[in-house]
Amino acid sequence: MNSDYAADAARACDHFDEWQDAHGVRMHWRRFFELESAVELAGKQGDADRQIRDNGITYNVYADTRLGPARPWSLDILPFILDxxxxxxxxxxxxxxxxxxxxxxxxxxxxxxxxxxxxxxxxxxxxxxxxxxxxxxxxxxxxxxxxxxxxxx
Structure with missing residues (x-):
């Protein structure tokens, strides 16, 4: 990732960005991505999505009848990393x-x-x-x- 772009993006945000700051990608995220490649993460996300679908893991939003009573559970495999x-x-x-x-x-x-x-x-x-x-x-x-x-x- 272009560090100038990351720094500009962080400065342009008017909110906290857990992934990057004015200096670029935060150190604890850099360490994480040294351990997990984008390809590995995509594969793990696919595995999780498949398991949720195969096991019928759903939730209901009772006030929203537009999409039906049950929606597949959404799971983001990226952890919430804190320094x-x-x-x-x-x-x-x-x-x-x-x-x-x-x-x-x-x-x-x-x-x-x-x-x-x-x-x-x-x-x-x-x-x-x-x-x-x-x-x-x-x-x-x-x-x-x-x-x-x-x-x-």
Whole structure:
């Protein structure tokens, strides 16, 4: 790729481009393309498309009757690659959110300050099928209520 073209394109964009910046293709993408050629990627994309079609993997858009009830699932085999600095920023936020959720669980099974102050609706929490009333007042070893957490980035 012509690096002058890439730099001009990056400067012309008024949005973040995960693939390139003002200096051209970002280093973590360059490393990826050193491992995977365009031909290999095209073959892998074809394999994925074929497997989706052969297995009938679809989704529905109920409001859109124009294309019918089921559409083939779309899967882009290019990964979402982050550099170290971007990942550290995201990891910091994810860790902060997990700590907050653990503290909320500790309160909901403990003093219930969030409920008493009206921060969370009582009926939402106590009426939730996942809330185990019998564990009210129980404190797990190490104070860890939240053992697994997943976030959609």
């Amino acid at each position: 170290d600095a971007d990942w550290r920023h995201i990891a910091s936020g994810v860790s902060q959110r997990a700590r907050l959720l653990n503290q909320m669980l500790a309160d909901l099974y403990g003093e219930q300050t969030l409920l008493q102050q009206g921060v969370l609706p009582t009926e939402l929490v106590l009426g939730h099928p996942g809330y185990v009333r019998a564990l009210k007042g129980h404190r797990p070893a190490g104070g860890v209520f939240l053992h697994i957490v997943a976030f959609d980035l």
